[in-house]
Every structure is written in C-alpha cells, then in structure tokens.
Amino acid sequence: KGAKVTGVDFSRQSISIAKKLEKQKPLGIKYYQSDISNLHFLKNKKFDFAIADMIFVTVPTQKKYIRIIKEVKNVLKTNGEVIISKGHPANFNRKGKSEHYKLTYEKEPSYFGSLIPQKIEMNINGKKVEWTNYHRTLEDFLKPWLENGFVIVDINEPKPSKQYLMRFPEHLSGTEKLPHFIIFNLRRLN
Secondary structure, eight states, X not given: OOOOOEEEESOHHHHHHHHHHHHXXXXXXXXXXXXXXXXXXXXXXXXXXXXEESOGGGXXXXXXXXXXXXXXXXXXXXXXXXXXXXXXXXXXXXXXXXXXXXXXXXXXXOTTOTTOEEEEEEEETTEEEEEEEEOOOHHHHHHHHHHTTXXXXXXXXXXXXXXXXXXXXXXXXXXXXXXXXXXXXXEEOO
C-alpha cells in the first residue's frame, strides 16, 4: 500500500527468516538485527508509525525501558504514533500449565511488584523454548511514555471470539472474564 517498512528484532534467527521471505516475495522491507534500546542506525530516518508487538514484557529494568521509549521517540515524526501490544497487567499472575505451556514465578507475584520475573516455557513444534517476562503495573508502563511527550490515542482490551475460545481452550481459558492482552495507541506530541 505504499508504506516503506523497516523491521527491527533482537533475534538474529527471526531477522534471517524475514530476509529470506523478503527475497522470495520482495516488498521493499529493510530488516535490522538489533536491540531496540539503541536505534542509532536509524538516526537519519523519521517514521509515521511504529509497532511494538509483545516486546516490552521482556525488558528487565525500568532504566532500559525508558531508554527504549526515548529511542522510539527519536525515530518517530512529531505526531507519529506507536501501537503497543502487551500482556494485560490485570492478568499478570495467571497460572498456566499445559502440555505446550508452563508459567512459573521465582517468588509470589503481586500486582504492585513491578519487574518480578515470570518464567515461560513453551513447546513449539516439539522444541522447548524458554524466556522471561517482567510484569509492570499500568502506572509503571504508561507514565514513562506520557513523561516523554506521548499521549494516549486509544486503548483496546481484546476479547477473543467464541470460535477462537473453542479452538484454543487451554491457551485462552479465563479470557472471557479477564483480558490477557492490552493494546495502546500512543502519539508523539513533541
């Protein structure tokens, strides 16, 4: 649709796969393997939109989180927008265990205990994949954006359809009563 797209991911493997797909079906997307707390290679570019899909949950410190916000601001035009999806903070301590998914905590979680590590184990195509998420309160998540010149344009708490709940019951159990995800649309003012 005419957009000039740039993709950034910490995972070398994800970027490699994306570049292979780009070669197979060229869309003009440029990919970079990098930690988004340092977007120096984009310093001469300004974007209308940024999309951050489930990335902030893996940032272990508030200092690094704020550095990332500043980097995103630096590559957005004034009035540029960022769309962020993340695990819903109200559902931070959901218990989860199935043959494909296991969630554990090093200590008893508290909503007000920002940055408590949440260990995730998933079985993806027969391969065990592990990572750590870090819960932030809604205040700890949003205030740094607002303090760095962003405003909230929209908030969405998606509820899965009945068909989706029936298709993935073990993964979506409880989402009809408590959201698992939240999506923010923020705009850079200055």
